[in-house]
Amino acid sequence: MITSEAVKERVQIPLATETLTAERTAYLEGLVSQAKIAAAVFTQFTQEDVDRIVKPMVLAGLEQAQHLARLAVEETRLGVMEDKVIKNMVASEFVYNYIKDKRTVGVIREIPERNLLEIAEPIGVLFSLTPITNPTSTVLFKCIMAIKTRNAVIFSPHPKAWRCCSEAVKIMYETAVKHGAPEGVFTCLESPTLPDNAYLMRHKDVGLIDATGGPGMVKAAYSSGKPALGVGPGNTPVYLEKTADLNTAVVDIIISKTFDNGTICASEQTVVIDDEIYDQVLKKFADLGAHICNEKETRLLERTVIDPQTGFMQPMAVGQKATDIARFVGLSVKPHTKLLIAPIQGVGREHPLSVEKLFPVLAVYRAKSVAEALRVCLDVNHAGGLGHTAVIFSRNDEVIRKFGQLINTGRIIVNSPGSIGALGAVYNDLVPTFSFGCGTGGGNSTTDNVNIYHYLNIKRLARRTQNHMWFRVPNQIYFNMNAVENLRQFTSRCTIVVTNAPLEQMGHVDIVRRHICPKTHVHVQVIPDAEPEVKVITQGVEALNFYKADQIIALGGGSVIDAAKIMKLQYESPEADLEYLAAPFLDLRKRVVEYPTEKTNRARLIAIPTTSGTGSEVTPFAVLIDKARGRKVTLADYSLTPDVAIVDPQFVMSMPKGLTADTGIDCLTHALEAGVSNYASPYTDSNAMQAIRLVFKYLPIAYEHPRDEEARCMMHNAACIAAMAFSNASVGVNHALAHAFGARFGVAHGRANALMLPHVIAYNASVPTKFMPSPYTQGYVAHKKYATVADLLGLGGHNTEEKVKNLIAATEQLLDQLAFPRSIAELGISKEEFERAIPELVKIAFDDPSWRSNPRMPLMSELVELFWQAYEGRGAAKKTAATQQQTV
Amino acid sequence: MATIAVFLNIDEERIVPALQEAGGNLDGSPGEAVLDFSSVRRIDSSGLRALEEFARIADEKAVKVVLRGVNVDVYKVLKLVKLTQRFSFLN
Numbered sequence: 001m002i003t004s005e006a007v008k009e010r011v012q013i014p015l016a017t018e019t020l021t022a023e024r025t026a027y028l029e030g031l032v033s034q035a036k037i038a039a040a041v042f043t044q045f046t047q048e049d050v051d052r053i054v055k056p057m058v059l060a061g062l063e064q065a066q067h068l069a070r071l072a073v074e075e076t077r078l079g080v081m082e083d084k085v086i087k088n089m090v091a092s093e094f095v096y097n098y099i100k101d102k103r104t105v106g107v108i109r110e111i112p113e114r115n116l117l118e119i120a121e122p123i124g125v126l127f128s129l130t131p132i133t134n135p136t137s138t139v140l141f142k143c144i145m146a147i148k149t150r151n152a153v154i155f156s157p158h159p160k161a162w163r164c165c166s167e168a169v170k171i172m173y174e175t176a177v178k179h180g181a182p183e184g185v186f187t188c189l190e191s192p193t194l195p196d197n198a199y200l201m202r203h204k205d206v207g208l209i210d211a212t213g214g215p216g217m218v219k220a221a222y223s224s225g226k227p228a229l230g231v232g233p234g235n236t237p238v239y240l241e242k243t244a245d246l247n248t249a250v251v252d253i254i255i256s257k258t259f260d261n262g263t264i265c266a267s268e269q270t271v272v273i274d275d276e277i278y279d280q281v282l283k284k285f286a287d288l289g290a291h292i293c294n295e296k297e298t299r300l301l302e303r304t305v306i307d308p309q310t311g312f313m314q315p316m317a318v319g320q321k322a323t324d325i326a327r328f329v330g331l332s333v334k335p336h337t338k339l340l341i342a343p344i345q346g347v348g349r350e351h352p353l354s355v356e357k358l359f360p361v362l363a364v365y366r367a368k369s370v371a372e373a374l375r376v377c378l379d380v381n382h383a384g385g386l387g388h389t390a391v392i393f394s395r396n397d398e399v400i401r402k403f404g405q406l407i408n409t410g411r412i413i414v415n416s417p418g419s420i421g422a423l424g425a426v427y428n429d430l431v432p433t434f435s436f437g438c439g440t441g442g443g444n445s446t447t448d449n450v451n452i453y454h455y456l457n458i459k460r461l462a463r464r465t466q467n468h469m470w471f472r473v474p475n476q477i478y479f480n481m482n483a484v485e486n487l488r489q490f491t492s493r494c495t496i497v498v499t500n501a502p503l504e505q506m507g508h509v510d511i512v513r514r515h516i517c518p519k520t521h522v523h524v525q526v527i528p529d530a531e532p533e534v535k536v537i538t539q540g541v542e543a544l545n546f547y548k549a550d551q552i553i554a555l556g557g558g559s560v561i562d563a564a565k566i567m568k569l570q571y572e573s574p575e576a577d578l579e580y581l582a583a584p585f586l587d588l589r590k591r592v593v594e595y596p597t598e599k600t601n602r603a604r605l606i607a608i609p610t611t612s613g614t615g616s617e618v619t620p621f622a623v624l625i626d627k628a629r630g631r632k633v634t635l636a637d638y639s640l641t642p643d644v645a646i647v648d649p650q651f652v653m654s655m656p657k658g659l660t661a662d663t664g665i666d667c668l669t670h671a672l673e674a675g676v677s678n679y680a681s682p683y684t685d686s687n688a689m690q691a692i693r694l695v696f697k698y699l700p701i702a703y704e705h706p707r708d709e710e711a712r713c714m715m716h717n718a719a720c721i722a723a724m725a726f727s728n729a730s731v732g733v734n735h736a737l738a739h740a741f742g743a744r745f746g747v748a749h750g751r752a753n754a755l756m757l758p759h760v761i762a763y764n765a766s767v768p769t770k771f772m773p774s775p776y777t778q779g780y781v782a783h784k785k786y787a788t789v790a791d792l793l794g795l796g797g798h799n800t801e802e803k804v805k806n807l808i809a810a811t812e813q814l815l816d817q818l819a820f821p822r823s824i825a826e827l828g829i830s831k832e833e834f835e836r837a838i839p840e841l842v843k844i845a846f847d848d849p850s851w852r853s854n855p856r857m858p859l860m861s862e863l864v865e866l867f868w869q870a871y872e873g874r875g876a877a878k879k880t881a882a883t884q885q886q887t888v
Numbered sequence: 889m890a891t892i893a894v895f896l897n898i899d900e901e902r903i904v905p906a907l908q909e910a911g912g913n914l915d916g917s918p919g920e921a922v923l924d925f926s927s928v929r930r931i932d933s934s935g936l937r938a939l940e941e942f943a944r945i946a947d948e949k950a951v952k953v954v955l956r957g958v959n960v961d962v963y964k965v966l967k968l969v970k971l972t973q974r975f976s977f978l979n
Contacts, residue, residue, distance in 0.1 A: 037933045037969055041931065124968070183932070
């Protein structure tokens with residue numbers, strides 16, 4: 001509600017309190033103290049207690065509606081008594097109807113699917129300013145809301161509506177206390193002054209200012225440093241579009257604009273009418289009792305009801321009847337004229353009637369097109385009405401939606417009266433209110449119809465939630481000697497075998513060819529024996545397209561299988577942008593980028609590993625070298641996982657010793673890291689533990705006796721099983737360190753892992769400096785899981801510390817058996833060179849996503865320490881003995 | 889162990905008269921005034937005022953006031969009106 005008088009009064013709210021006497025200050029302190037006690041006592045009330053009080057208050061409001069309306073009109077000389085009765089009844093009955101079944105005490109909402117409870121906490125003491133235009137209805141509304149939410153209120157009515165407001169407060173208070181409300185729950189400031197308001201707005205025990213009034217007061221409320229609900233001014237544009245039901249529209253506008261003589265700030269201010277219906281609409285208005293002003297009358301009207309200095313409406317016109325305004329202006333109108341309608345040609349200071357007019361004077365504008373109509377509505381909206389209310393009459397849903405998108409108001413009322421529509425619950429399902437939030441456009445914190453939920457602190461009790469986990473692997477895995485024979489069952493028109501030259505020379509491709517389904521056209525795509533480059537992928541995709549292949553067989557180590565995964569991705573989804581898909585992520589489920597699901601082509605991917613380490617045949621990962629940019633691109637998505645894995649040990653019988661050791665330790669590292677990962681689950685644990693057991697038993701044999709079929713077979717299985725574990729539980733800090741170190745010094749991945757492994761076990765088994773947030777694990781369990789591994793391996797030990805120590809010793813012994821260098825220094829890297837490399841190594845390791853599932857969050861300083869431990873080598877077990885003193 | 893100058897079981901229905909009477913009986917003898925709130929489920933505005941007044945009198949007479957068995961809902965009320973610092977609490 002804005003009147004120029006109100007503006008003048010409210011903008012002058014002083015920020016200091018020097019003008020208050022000691023006596024007045026004591027009086028105000030007494031009010032706050034009383035309200036504070038009442039609010040505190042109120043916290044003990046139950047929902048039933050509260051509801052028992054609210055209902056009789058509502059009934060009292062209804063019983064006293066006429067009495068209060070009469071008082072309001074007598075005192076303020078604004079509005080229409082009959083309409084104020086309706087307002088009082090809406091403020092009581094309609095508001096009650098909305099709140100009666102709402103929970104406002106204790107748990108107010110349970111959201112079991114999100115493990116959330118919402119719990120109401122009262123605000124305490126509210127300081128509430130009420131307007132001159134809707135005095136008693138606003139008081140009734142706020143009292144009922146306050147009791148429903150267990151708050152105490154100190155009211156400061158507009159000085160020119162004090163008597164009627166204090167009577168409304170008294171009626172509400174006596175009824176509330178009679179039915180059990182705490183004493184002092186409502187008070188009404190005696191002879192309120194601006195310094196009083198300023199003092200109370202800043203009082204430490206006032207929890208919230210609820211300011212319904214002019215912009216100055218709202219600004220003062222928001223400037224006080226207190227949480228505030230401030231309700232700003234309006235300037236409601238109305239678009240009367242040519243498809244509208246004109247009879248309904250005209251009557252609705254008259255109802256709304258004449259309701260309480262236009263004092264509701266949501267009432268219509270300027271009606272923009274399509275050219276085609278303009279004359280017809282004006283005639284209907286005239287027929288129903290409106291006076292259409294001619295140009296001369298319009299000039300007279302605007303000079304009288306709008307202050308030429310401020311551009312705001314004149315206070316004397318607010319809430320007056322159309323006939324009284326006409327008489328004052330000097331217009332000759334029929335008796336019982338309801339509304340004065342003034343055609344305007346634009347919006348702004350040069351068109352004075354385009355502003356808010358809280359009296360029955362309505363501006364109209366003739367628009368030549370929809371675009372012009374929308375533009376003028378926007379102009380009105382931005383001429384003092386941002387955030388408040390707008391109205392459209394139309395049957396064209398497209399226009400209605402466009403209007404809704406363009407106009408910035410908290411309420412956009414469709415095919416119904418603006419003022420009563422905005423109040424809610426009468427013409428629509430908006431929440432009933434007597435306070436309109438106007439959003440940031442109106443300098444407010446909300447666009448809502450202010451309601452009970454704005455009088456509550458809503459606390460959210462969030463129970464621990466476990467995200468869904470998964471265990472995803474290819475749905476067909478064939479293993480053991482000669483498992484390649486299973487290729488025969490996969491029919492194919494054309495198959496591309498992706499492999500590398502040494503494997504072809506060894507005759508592995510011929511073995512595969514022999515088992516491919518007969519009549520299949522086979523093309524062999526030989527790629528370099530190294531991590532795939534973009535060029536290699538492009539050539540592979542060209543071959544797939546040329547042959548229109550429906551099956552890809554990847555025969556090789558991790559690099560070959562990775563290449564085939566990426567070829568398949570680009571063949572099936574040519575638009576896939578690898579750079580984009582490789583974007584970093586923290587949690588696969590919440591990753592920003594989405595892998596393509598629409599496929600241009602389809603091909604089955606069968607992976608046949610020829611090493612026993614990476615497990616790429618069952619993983620959703622693929623690494624690509626982007627030489628042009630000098631970087632590795634790591635892709636991770638379950639859509640990359642091969643459709644079929646064939647784990648046939650005949651392809652690894654001739655693996656050299658060094659490769660056997662490197663890949664075998666890579667496999668062990670996968671299993672150990674998956675085992676203690678924060679994403680570990682019983683599903684991954686079973687795989688991780690089994691893989692560890694197989695590696696400790698069979699890796700030394702496969703290393704010493706390469707032709708031992710059982711050992712080769714079991715190590716081949718171990719690699720695949722470990723990969724199933726880490727595909728779903730991920731790896732850890734060991735891989736982050738190894739990736740950084742291996743890339744910088746050109747050390748094979750398995751070997752780099754081996755250099756870090758004992759130190760990482762010791763590190764993860766001791767008390768973390770920083771715990772890794774993880775909803776999946778309960779407490780810190782890494783050390784216990786290492787102990788479980790030690791038990792599984794029969795390493796002995798009387799307690800967790802001893803078992804971890806024995807596991808580290810066993811790991812070191814295994815590394816010795818495999819003739820691994822046991823320190824980075826042994827590789828011939830000088831201390832000075834390593835020292836120079838450390839900052840970059842740490843940076844790269846910290847950027848590596850591998851450690852995100854590590855049970856212990858590595859600090860940069862700890863990464864430095866781990867690198868140095870690996871540099872110096874040995875001693876991890878001894879160090880563990882010391883650090884285990886502080887094991888969890 | 890402090891001497892108990894006053895021990896009073898507070899009846900929820902008679903908080904105000906009980907506290908007024910107890911306040912009158914504080915004669916400045918050294919010791920503590922122990923008010924047993926075990927049977928008080930809820931406190932109202934007049935009860936709070938009476939409690940505040942009792943605390944004032946006790947302060948004047950240098951008597952320490954101990955509230956025993958205050959339930960958490962009533963404790964929250966005392967917290968909100970900033971009365972908890974005036975008392976000691978005993979479960």
